[in-house]
Amino acid sequence: MATIKKYQDKDGNTRYQFQIYLGTDPLTGKKKTTRRRGFKTKKEAQIVLSRLELDVYNHGLPTKNDNSVFSDIYQLWFTQYQHTVKESTWATTKRMFRLHILPVFGEYRIAQITIKDCQKAINQWFNEGLAKYHTLMNYVAKVLDYAINIDLISENPAKRVIVPVNKNDRSRKNLENYFDKSELQHFFECLNDDDNTPQASVFFRLAAFSGMRKSEMLCLEWSDIDFVHHTISVNKTQSRGDMARLLVQTPKTARSNRTVFIDPKTVRILQRWQLDQKKYLIRFGFNVNH
Numbered sequence: 001m002a003t004i005k006k007y008q009d010k011d012g013n014t015r016y017q018f019q020i021y022l023g024t025d026p027l028t029g030k031k032k033t034t035r036r037r038g039f040k041t042k043k044e045a046q047i048v049l050s051r052l053e054l055d056v057y058n059h060g061l062p063t064k065n066d067n068s069v070f071s072d073i074y075q076l077w078f079t080q081y082q083h084t085v086k087e088s089t090w091a092t093t094k095r096m097f098r099l100h101i102l103p104v105f106g107e108y109r110i111a112q113i114t115i116k117d118c119q120k121a122i123n124q125w126f127n128e129g130l131a132k133y134h135t136l137m138n139y140v141a142k143v144l145d146y147a148i149n150i151d152l153i154s155e156n157p158a159k160r161v162i163v164p165v166n167k168n169d170r171s172r173k174n175l176e177n178y179f180d181k182s183e184l185q186h187f188f189e190c191l192n193d194d195d196n197t198p199q200a201s202v203f204f205r206l207a208a209f210s211g212m213r214k215s216e217m218l219c220l221e222w223s224d225i226d227f228v229h230h231t232i233s234v235n236k237t238q239s240r241g242d243m244a245r246l247l248v249q250t251p252k253t254a255r256s257n258r259t260v261f262i263d264p265k266t267v268r269i270l271q272r273w274q275l276d277q278k279k280y281l282i283r284f285g286f287n288v289n290h
Helices: 042-059 070-081 087-105 115-127 133-149 181-193 199-210 264-283
Strands: 004-008 014-024 031-039 231-234 237-240 246-249 258-261
Touching (some): 087 115, 087 133, 087 237, 199 264
Antiparallel strands (some): 004 014
16 A cells, blocks of 8 residues: 655645555566655645556556667657657757757667766766756756656656756856946947948847846837837747747736836937938838838
8 A cells, every 4th residue: 555645845735645565577477566746735646556556456457668768768759749849849859859959869768868877978978068058957847747648667867866956057157258247338439440231239229228038139129119209019029939930929927018218328329320220221123101
C-alpha cells in the first residue's frame, strides 16, 4: 500500500509525493516501483495514485518504450507547445533545441537519460559561456515531463541537477555598460557629424530619452506619437518568427503596453525627422500620404 508523503520543494512550497510498488517484472525478475511527486494537494496525489493502482490492476505492469529517443519525444512536445505561445517565442525555443539541446540529447533513449547525463550537459553549456544554460536545462526538463505524462519514464532527472552559478556575471551589475552624460553627448556629436540619413541620430535619441526597447521603437508608426501632449503609445513590438521572418505583435506582457512621455527637444527632433522622412521616401517613389 503506497503512502502519500508531504515535503518541501526548492522554493519552500508544500508538495506531496508517493512511491508505489508495481510488482515483479517477469522478464528481468526485478521489483518495479514508480514515484510521482510535485502534487500541490494531498487529494490530487491520491487521485493519481488511485488511477495508477487501477491501471496496474487492470493491465499489469506498465511497459516502457525503450526505443523512444529524446528527439522523437521533443517533436511530440513541441507540437503541443506551439499552440501555447506566440510564434516569436516558439521560434526562439526551436532554435535553442536545434543549436544546443538536440546535439547533446537528440539520440539518447528517453528511458536511459540519467541525472549524470543532465549534469554533464548543463556543465558543458556553462563552460561554453552560454548565458541561458539554465534555460536550456529547463527545456530539457519540459520534454522529460512530457515523457512522464505519456508514461515513458517515471522520474525527471533534469530536475535534480545542481545548477552552476556564474560568479562573474556582470550583466546586471556592471555600470560600465552605460554612458554617462558627457559620453552620451559625445556620442550624439559623432552621430550628427555623419553625412548619412539622420535616422540613426533620431533612433538613439529616442532610446536614450524614452527608455523604450529597440524592438518597440522599430515598429513605431507616426500615429503612435502625440506631438501635442508629448507622449508615445507603446502597443506593439517587433520580433523574429520561424525562418527569421519579421513579426509585429503585441507586447509580451500587459505592463509593456504603456504610454511613454518624452521631452520637448525629443519631440522637435521627431517632428523634423517626420519631414525629412517624407522627402526621403518621395525620392524612392513612395506615396507618403499612405
